[in-house]
Amino acid sequence: MSRRLYSIAPHAPFLDVLAERVLDGTLLGDWPRTGPFWLTDVTIILPTRRARLALADAFARRGHALLPDIRTFGGETADEEPFLPPYDAPALPPAVTRLERRLVLSRLVAAWAGSDAGRKAFAEAPGPAEILKLAESLGDLVDDLAAEGREPRDLERIVPEELAANWQQTLAFLKIALEFWPAELAERGKADPYALRNERLARQAQTAPLVFGEKPVIAAGSTGSIPATAALLAAIEALPRGALVLPGLDTGLSEREHAELLDEKRNPHGHPQYGLAKLLRRLKAGIADVVELAAQAETPRTAMVRRALALTEATALWAEKRLDPQALGEATEGLTILAARTEDEEARAIALAAREALSRQRTVGIVTPDQNLARRIAAELKRFGVAVDDAAGEPLFHSPAGRLVRQILAMAESGFAPVNLMALLRNPAVRLGRERSEVARIVERIDLFILRGKRPRPGLEGLLKLAEEALRLGEEEKAEVADLLSNVSKMCAGVCNILRESASNAGTFAHALVTAFEAATGAAGDLPGTAELRQWGAELSKHAGEGIAFPPRTLDRVLFALMQGIEVRNTTPRRSDIAIWGQLEARLQSPDIIILASLNEDKWPEPADPGPWLSRGMRLAAGLEPPERRTGLAAHDFEMALGNRNAILAFSERLGGSPAIASRLVQRLEAFVGKNCAAMLRARGAHWLDLARRLDATGPAAPARIPAPNPPVEARPRQLSVTEIEVLMRSPYDIYAKHVLRLAEIDRLGADPTVRERGTLIHQILGDFIAQGHDPTAPDALKVLEGMAAETFAGLDAIADRRDIWLRRFSHAARLFLAFERARDARVAKRHAEIRGRWTLARAEPFTLTGRADRVDLMSDGTLEILDFKTGGIPSPGDMRAFDAPQLLLEAAMGAAGAMEGIARAQASALTYIKISFGPEAFAPTPFALEKGWTLTQAADEAVRRMSRHIEAFLYSGTAMTARIKPVENQRYEGTYDHLARVAEWSLAEGEDPP
Secondary structure (H helix, E strand, O other), X not given: OOOOEEEEOOOOOHHHHHHHHHHOOOOOOOOOOOOOOHHHHOEEEEXXXXXXXXXXXXXXXXXXXXXOEEEEOOOOHHHHHHHOOOOOOOOOOOEOOHHHHHHHHHHHHHHHHOOHHHHHHOOOOOXXXXXXXXXXXXXXXXXXXXXXXXXXXXXHHOOHHHOOHHHHHHHHHHHHHHHHHHHHHHHHOOEOHHHHHHHHHHHHHHHHHHHHOOOOEEEEOOOOXXXXXXXXXXXXXXXXXXXXXXXXXXXXXXXXXXXXXXXXXXXXXXXXXXXXXXXXXXXXOOHHHEEEOOOOOOOHHHHHHHHHOOOHHHHHHHHHHOOOHHHHHHHHOOEEEEEEOOHHHHHHHHHHHHHHHHHOOOOEEEEOOOHHHHHHHHHHHHOOOOOOOEOOOEEHHHOHHHHHHHHHHHHHHOOOOHHHHHHHHOOOOOOOOOOHHHHHHHHHHHHHHHHOOOOOOOOHHHHHHHHHHOOOOOHHHHHHHHHHHHHHHHHOHHXXXXXXXXXXXXXXXXXXXXXXXXXXXXXXXXXXXXXXXXXXXXHHHHOOOOOOOEOXXXXXXXXXXXXXXXXXXXXXXXXXXEEEEOHHHHOOOOOOEEEEOOOEOOOOOOOOOOOOOOOHHHHHHOOOOOOHHHHHHHHHHHHHHOOOOEEEEEEEOEEOOEEOOEOHHHHHHHXXXXXXXXXXXXXXXXXXXXXXXXXXXXXXXXXXXXXXXXXXXXXXXXXXXXXXXXXXXXXXXXXXXXXXXXXXXXXXXXXXXXXXXXXXXXXXXXXXXXXXXXXXXXXXXXXXXXXXXXXXXHHOHHHHHHHHHHHHHHHHHHHHHHHHHHHOHHHEEEOOEEEEXXXXXXXXXXEEEEEEXXXXXXXXXXXXXXXXXXXXXXXXXXXXXXXXXXXXXXXXXXXXXXXXXXXXOOOEEEEEEEEOOOOOOOOOEXXXXXXXXXXXXXXXXXXXXXXXXXXXXXXXXXXXXXXXXXXXXXXXXOOOOOOOOOHHXXXXXXXXXXX
């Protein structure tokens, strides 16, 4: 009897050819094709639901509204049960979920990891997240055994004496775990999904003759890589009118080549034909038994790809098997290689190629195993108004609902830290029982008037205290803020309780997170991923007693491990002419243009990783397929996809921040076609790369000119501080930005305290010590200073370790400060700290000079000594002599004019800089440097004259307020308004001025 085995070559559209061969009777034998309902008697079984829908569309396009009975292998239970005849078959137990299995096995893994044997197997003890991941991979091993028809006892074929010590310990644990798990399942009355799938497939194979009888049954598109599926294929082929249609079997293989594909010594597992060759062996068939249904058994394209992906030994024959120039031209027509520099560029170029195809009414299929790249491509397509989603969905952990849960967790773990608090409150889904617009208004006030420039203590109490002290908020606004923050506290109370406990479990953890999510979103709980999040939380709550207990640390990693494998599917209708598929979804599809993305090594194909429980050799010894089997499946997907006439192969030369290489599949193809042809294929891709680079390019940037605004004279300020006079002399633009445009710098939210901030706090403590009347010579002066420092630094709980170091250093600085003050005590009549000054200059239109001196001390001789305590650098002697550091001189002039509050008119006898530091130079006085022969009074008068000229030029006349007319040499920090003046665009390096 002739075998009813068929194949459809990669270059033929699989589902279209399948539909045609059904309609012309090729696959039906002698089944009559008469009457209006004949097609409904035919059953066709396909690998995926997507292929099922596409085949239905293929029949509809050919004018057949009454379709065959189209089903899927191993699909949903509801799809499979109609296979079974109406007889008393024992009911199958419910399936255990991956999440339940992960929790149960995690207890086993944790107990082993904590044992003496487990400690020998691990380099370091695994944390909760690692234990959950190990439990998941242990479940995957259970699935591998079930999928390949193996039993746990097959592990006994592994010889422990041949293994390293850590593998021996692991193998001993596996024997225990794989005995425990079936017994645990039986006690629960459940079964593994793969075991149930195998049982259903076995029942289908057993009952196929009763279900189908004489009717035509066609199993198409399956490689039979799972033994239970292969058994069903054999049962279908054995039916009177059963037929198998294989995807892309190379019917040109000789028997010798077929045998080589099954020779384990040749390591054939990564070959695209390996799975099909193994299926034929299971069917006890040969290559000659398979009939090719495509019009041509092989085209130049198919020949090129198959020869390029030949077994390793066959590559030595490439020279004699290369295509002639004409055939090579036909094979590469419509083929493009897109070698992008980065993933971002790859996504943009793919989007451009897809958009161009859509504009010509052509269908596009984008295939990628990388969900991150899929999201990039979808985002790039949105630029052109094309809505497309990854068919594989989005991980719950990264979905909008998952991100909101992570924001809640991050805020709770950080103790309501400003950045995490604002990230949560600015999430558009957060309502907290209010309208979103109302929440946004209150959040804006919290951000600008409470958190900026402040250091709240951890927890809600610190935030509420800051709200009470906010000077720019009214009582009603303070009440609104307090109410909103209280709602935030109530929302995440359960999560905060977990953080205070010594240990928690997955059920309690999930319940607290879902409860907080519901309280945050309220009635607006339609965020993508909400349904999946609720289902996840409900399942974990149902298994609250399962799983390991874990301390409240690295909870984000624990959450990731608990959410692993849960996908959020998009339910919004999308365009039918473009799709992003995973490799499984793309099988058998034939769009007008197919784009294979992520063709990088370790992405397509994925790494041949055997997992943490069995090495490659151990898998082979146990009768399991080696990890390279996945490489063969990826190669088969690649071969089938390249059957599309128009194909783009895309990869990136960098992944993240690391160099990357093209997939071995692309490398082999390029090596086979030769350097010149490969360059031509890349040149085609260069077109899209050039467009991608030009899309966001702005062209040559014209150098920015030094800004020189010239506002109306009446808009310019009539009052400046003594520190702003130096700014006016060096960069009038900064005065323009601050006083004319009224732009004030906003402190960064939640920024870590800097050394500069530490200096400001020390400056404040030393000033308050004097202003509050404390005596530097008192015996308890050091204790008083240390107490003031402890209170001032109390707001730095976010950096407690660094704060403690700063306090110890301050104690040393305080001793030096007191020693400095005691050394000069005999010459000082009275100390004044933080003295305000206000001096209105006599001129036609008044101008007011203000200031706040660090210290103005009245000396015993009736003169003043003005001190400036510096935590940063001290002006250079050159700047002092050139009047480029006029602050102290102007304060001396104000003192001589009696413009200092609480200080009688007096001349200054000394102007002194005091460096606050912790080294040997600390608190050493630096007198103000004067030109030879100048007195302080003369220098102060000269400083006033120069100030007056600058005031007249830049504030009372129409002189342009240019930026950085005299910048500080070697300044290492950025000025407040440098970004606004675009200084980096027109200034030169090394501190030089532009010509």
